Amino acid sequence: MNTPAPQRVAVTDQAAELIRRLVEQHGHVMFHQSGGCCDGSSPMCYPHGEFRTGVNDVHLGALEIEGVAEGVEVWMSGPQFEYWRHTHLTIDVVSGRGSGFSLEAPEGVRFLLRSRLLTSEELAGLET
Amino acid sequence: MGQYAAPGAAGSVVEYRSRYDHFIGGEYVVPAKGGYFENPTPITGKPFTEMARGTAEDVERAIDAAESAVSTWGRKSPAERAGILLSIAERMERNLEKLAVAESWENGKPVRETLAADIPLAIDHFRYFAGALRAQEGTLSQVDEDTVAYHFHEPLGVVAQIIPWNFPILMATWKLAPALAGGNAVVLKPAEQTPASIHVLLELIADLLPAGTVNVINGFGVEAGKPLASNPRIRKVAFTGETTTGRLILQYASENIIPVTVELGGKSPNIFFNDVAAADDAFYDKALEGFTLFALNQGEVCTCPSRALVQSGIYRDFTADAVARTKNITPGHPLDTDTQIGAQASNDQLEKILSYIDIGKQEGAKILTGGSRVELGGELSGGYYVEPTIFEGHNKQRIFQEEIFGPVVSVTSFDDYEDAMRTANDTLYGLGAGVWARNGNTAYRAGRDIQAGRVWVNNYHSYPAHAAFGGYKQSGIGRETHKMMLDHYQQTKNLLVNYSESAMGLF
Numbered sequence: 001m002n003t004p005a006p007q008r009v010a011v012t013d014q015a016a017e018l019i020r021r022l023v024e025q026h027g028h029v030m031f032h033q034s035g036g037c038c039d040g041s042s043p044m045c046y047p048h049g050e051f052r053t054g055v056n057d058v059h060l061g062a063l064e065i066e067g068v069a070e071g072v073e074v075w076m077s078g079p080q081f082e083y084w085r086h087t088h089l090t091i092d093v094v095s096g097r098g099s100g101f102s103l104e105a106p107e108g109v110r111f112l113l114r115s116r117l118l119t120s121e122e123l124a125g126l127e128t
Numbered sequence: 129m130g131q132y133a134a135p136g137a138a139g140s141v142v143e144y145r146s147r148y149d150h151f152i153g154g155e156y157v158v159p160a161k162g163g164y165f166e167n168p169t170p171i172t173g174k175p176f177t178e179m180a181r182g183t184a185e186d187v188e189r190a191i192d193a194a195e196s197a198v199s200t201w202g203r204k205s206p207a208e209r210a211g212i213l214l215s216i217a218e219r220m221e222r223n224l225e226k227l228a229v230a231e232s233w234e235n236g237k238p239v240r241e242t243l244a245a246d247i248p249l250a251i252d253h254f255r256y257f258a259g260a261l262r263a264q265e266g267t268l269s270q271v272d273e274d275t276v277a278y279h280f281h282e283p284l285g286v287v288a289q290i291i292p293w294n295f296p297i298l299m300a301t302w303k304l305a306p307a308l309a310g311g312n313a314v315v316l317k318p319a320e321q322t323p324a325s326i327h328v329l330l331e332l333i334a335d336l337l338p339a340g341t342v343n344v345i346n347g348f349g350v351e352a353g354k355p356l357a358s359n360p361r362i363r364k365v366a367f368t369g370e371t372t373t374g375r376l377i378l379q380y381a382s383e384n385i386i387p388v389t390v391e392l393g394g395k396s397p398n399i400f401f402n403d404v405a406a407a408d409d410a411f412y413d414k415a416l417e418g419f420t421l422f423a424l425n426q427g428e429v430c431t432c433p434s435r436a437l438v439q440s441g442i443y444r445d446f447t448a449d450a451v452a453r454t455k456n457i458t459p460g461h462p463l464d465t466d467t468q469i470g471a472q473a474s475n476d477q478l479e480k481i482l483s484y485i486d487i488g489k490q491e492g493a494k495i496l497t498g499g500s501r502v503e504l505g506g507e508l509s510g511g512y513y514v515e516p517t518i519f520e521g522h523n524k525q526r527i528f529q530e531e532i533f534g535p536v537v538s539v540t541s542f543d544d545y546e547d548a549m550r551t552a553n554d555t556l557y558g559l560g561a562g563v564w565a566r567n568g569n570t571a572y573r574a575g576r577d578i579q580a581g582r583v584w585v586n587n588y589h590s591y592p593a594h595a596a597f598g599g600y601k602q603s604g605i606g607r608e609t610h611k612m613m614l615d616h617y618q619q620t621k622n623l624l625v626n627y628s629e630s631a632m633g634l635f
Contacts, residue, residue, distance in 0.1 A: 032372045035556060036602070037393025037430040038292045038319075040370030041530045042480060051372070052379055077371070079556050079602070083529040087487065096476025099293065099319045100373040101349040106165075106181075110476035115487040115526070 006122035153193035154339025160185035170236035173510030182347030184355035194313035197340025202311035210258035236471030250301040256593035274628035283311030285363035293319035310617035389606030394559030398433035422537035431560030478512040481534030493521030558600030
């Protein structure tokens with residue numbers, strides 16, 4: 001049996017459940033990781049295509065979520081990725097009230113990233 | 129001094145209403161879809177009022193009101209507009225405690241700060257822009273003997289302002305004062321974490337403002353902020369927040385071809401050269417305080433000095449003294465005037481800070497003090513409190529590169545001047561920086577070499593009107609707290625006039 005290819009992003013069960021609900025309300029969605037102040041350093045969730053990614057953005061992966069037809073793309077700006085590339089990111093959700101235009105805010109919850117260091121084996125698989 | 133009573137409790141200097149609608153056209157208007165959302169205080173985690181949940185319909189009504197007000201407002205003489213700004217300042221000054229307690233209760237910051245900084249700075253801001261407007265003059269250019277180019281400052285029209293939650297009243301003022309001075313009408317959306325305190329201000333000043341010049345729509349970004357920022361009737365958008373929303377706002381602005389000012393935060397270095405410790409004197413004490421300012425406003429400042437760079441010759445002793453100074457910060461009830469650090473503004477903010485403390489530890493950074501959530505007990509047990517935290521590590525770690533927006537500083541050492549500048553500028557951002565040195569030449573050179581819009585030299589976290597504030601690099605576009613911001617809220621009309629009686633001779 002082949003070991004699955006290493007991934008940069010994952011999603012918790014609670015966040016996956018929220019994404020399923022958001023897809024039902026808004027159609028296909030995407031994430032772009034924010035930097036900077038206030039609600040920055042958090043993953044922002046938008047209707048797919050609402051946020052225009054450009055040549056300097058990095059596609060970190062697509063979250064496969066049961067009940068959601070297409071993989072949910074996760075993006076980050078390229079310069080920011082240079083400082084983040086050694087970490088694995090898991091999208092989670094907590095109660096709270098983020099601002100910004102992220103889709104989940106009216107639900108009284110906020111997506112949040114949990115991070116861990118990628119292992120050297122994972123990094124070798126990802127950086128080749 | 130003691131502790132202020134909570135809003136609504138007996139003896140409080142301020143009352144919040146149980147519900148706030150939208151402020152449109154000089155009156156309170158029920159939201160079109162009838163929705164409201166609860167607004168908790170981060171001090172206890174409990175809701176204290178509810179706010180209108182705005183939608184595109186409400187935004188359209190607010191823009192209607194602003195459009196009908198703007199031509200009259202924009203045509204008022206500078207003396208009249210400046211006079212109204214001065215009246216606003218005076219009204220605020222007479223109600224300073226009321227505004228200070230209201231903002232502290234909503235945001236969680238110590239009332240000591242709102243009394244001494246947030247509200248006095250806001251008051252001065254209205255006065256500054258009243259003065260800047262009165263002193264503003266157009267220009268003329270004599271093109272040739274018969275031809276003169278006159279340059280007039282004209283308002284943009286209806287502008288949108290999206291306000292952050294870290295200084296709800298001061299940040300609103302940073303944007304309102306220049307916009308109103310410039311002759312514009314405003315549709316303003318406060319942050320959903322701090323939507324109510326601006327209404328305490330509005331109640332005090334509504335009678336001073338012609339109906340429709342200032343309109344406030346509450347609600348969530350996706351439901352109210354987006355229809356506002358993307359509306360084709362808006363002539364300019366001002367935003368303070370983070371990079372992804374900033375990009376989205378720039379994207380909407382490109383669709384409407386309108387100007388934008390954005391302030392998107394930073395990861396500001398605070399640099400301490402060896403000679404800071406040349407004597408154990410008042411200056412050394414001031415520098416230690418400068419280090420400790422990372423915890424001001426619970427670290428929820430776009431220019432939080434969240435990276436401390438300390439020269440190797442003094443690193444060990446200075447850091448030890450800085451840790452001791454940090455441990456002296458007094459936590460407590462934000463409405464107690466002795467409290468120096470209050471609550472983080474929301475639960476998700478608390479969780480984000482804790483997640484960064486976690487990744488900092490995983491990356492091998494060492495905690496010198498703090499590192500945990502604080503349980504203050506009693507009525508504060510539901511609030512969001514974090515210990516002032518000092519990490520020791522290196523600049524490639526994520527805690528050195530990302531804005532945590534909490535009372536967390538990451539410390540590293542540098543060997544020489546070039547090393548300091550390399551580390552200071554190794555960041556995506558360029559909003560603020562601090563330089564501490566007794567040698568004026570070093571301080572000057574460092575101040576010029578750091579790629580940031582505001583470099584504090586031998587001080588930090590001072591925000592006077594009259595000093596331009598804004599970012600280099602990914603920290604944004606525009607300069608606030610200065611008359612430069614008047615230009616960001618005006619457009620230039622050139623009248624090119626020819627005084628000759630003769631034809632040009634072309635046809």
